[in-house]
Amino acid sequence: MRILILAGGVGGSKFTLGVRAAAGHDDHITVVANTGDDLWLSGVRLQPDVDSIVYALAGVNDTHRGWGRAGDTERVNEELQAWGAGWPWFTLGDLDLGTHLARTGWLRDGATPTQVLDRMSRRWPLGVHLLPMTDSEVDTIVTVRDQDGERPMHFQEWWTRWRAALEPVRFENPGMAEARPAPGVAEAIANADVVLLAPSNPVVSIGPILAVPGIRDALTATRAAVVGVSPVIGGRVVRGMADVCLAAIGVESNASAIAAHYGARASGGALDAWLLGEEDEALAPEVEAAGIRAVVAPLWMRDEATSAALASAALGAGRR
Ligand code: GDP
Ligand code: CA
Numbered sequence: 040m041r042i043l044i045l046a047g048g049v050g051g052s053k054f055t056l057g058v059r060a061a062a063g064h065d066d067h068i069t070v071v072a073n074t075g076d077d078l079w080l081s082g083v084r085l086q087p088d089v090d091s092i093v094y095a096l097a098g099v100n101d102t103h104r105g106w107g108r109a110g111d112t113e114r115v116n117e118e119l120q121a122w123g124a125g126w127p128w129f130t131l132g133d134l135d136l137g138t139h140l141a142r143t144g145w146l147r148d149g150a151t152p153t154q155v156l157d158r159m160s161r162r163w164p165l166g167v168h169l170l171p172m173t174d175s176e177v178d179t180i181v182t183v184r185d186q187d188g189e190r191p192m193h194f195q196e197w198w199t200r201w202r203a204a205l206e207p208v209r210f211e212n213p214g215m216a217e218a219r220p221a222p223g224v225a226e227a228i229a230n231a232d233v234v235l236l237a238p239s240n241p242v243v244s245i246g247p248i249l250a251v252p253g254i255r256d257a258l259t260a261t262r263a264a265v266v267g268v269s270p271v272i273g274g275r276v277v278r279g280m281a282d283v284c285l286a287a288i289g290v291e292s293n294a295s296a297i298a299a300h301y302g303a304r305a306s307g308g309a310l311d312a313w314l315l316g317e318e319d320e321a322l323a324p325e326v327e328a329a330g331i332r333a334v335v336a337p338l339w340m341r342d343e344a345t346s347a348a349l350a351s352a353a354l355g356a357g358r359r
Contacts, residue, residue: 040062043068045071045239046088048239048244049105053346054239054340055068055237057348060344061351070168071221072156072170072171073244074089075179075243077089083139084143085195096165096166115133116133126196141159151174151222153170168227172220175214176214177247179194180192180211180213182211184208194210198280203284206287234265236310241285264358265309268314269313269314270297271292273319274293294326298326312331314334315333315334315335336349
């Protein structure tokens, strides 16, 4: 079976680990990673969601902290701070900087982000084919509102420095209108047997992927079943500040509102089926009323076993 996953960082990588564990030997997994989180900092290109997925699949991620490399140090970061370079609120680990330097060097040599990721995928046996959503730079800009009015800032500043505490008015990805899906992405969607939307942030992880011109059309056209997993359980985002993002686009932080936001494929949306938590069973009729098959399942990804169980439920929903 050809499995295709659309994924953000932390939720995306935990789910992808589960899919890899649940998949059979003959299954082939392609992961399309969000690159809307990317940024330039201190002269290097950061791809936080891509790196979260690579590190998690390679087993070298810091599971305790939830980001970066296990056992990383911050010597270079201290030196950058002493120079007043970069952002004082944004820590770059030494091992992580090795990744960013390698990537930036290859980009400077003329490689595309797809080629860079292909090269990065050879170091460890990841067990999946990893693609960026696009080769274009479409970093997310948030317009925030405070007493001085509205002003734009890079998503990473808003998320990391301000912990999403400044009221967001809108999210934009400059350059998105001219962006194209990375080579192989549209084909992988067309040839998939099942497409899975990871339980990632609907606004700043899955949102940018679906916004790449051509990706939505590929989802509409594919013969594969498209199955999404709710990132909200019992009305709460599990981790992070996705609820603030959802509020900015006028979507309630609950499993059926997010499903309705993605929409039923039968009426031009993205979903055939939607997995919602046992805590949210009462919302199933609302999801079904929106034309999306509701599947109730345990949505907590506590470890690889629970992630694999969730992945099996999603794959099962795709087979029906
Ligand atoms: P980011 O790019 O690192 O912010 O990560 P993602 O966008 O991939 O995922 C973030 C989302 O994952 C959060 O908004 C959570 O709601 C969701 N999430 C995290 N852990 C779990 C879990 O165990 N189960 C489910 N269903 N969602 C989760
Ligand atoms: Ca992200």
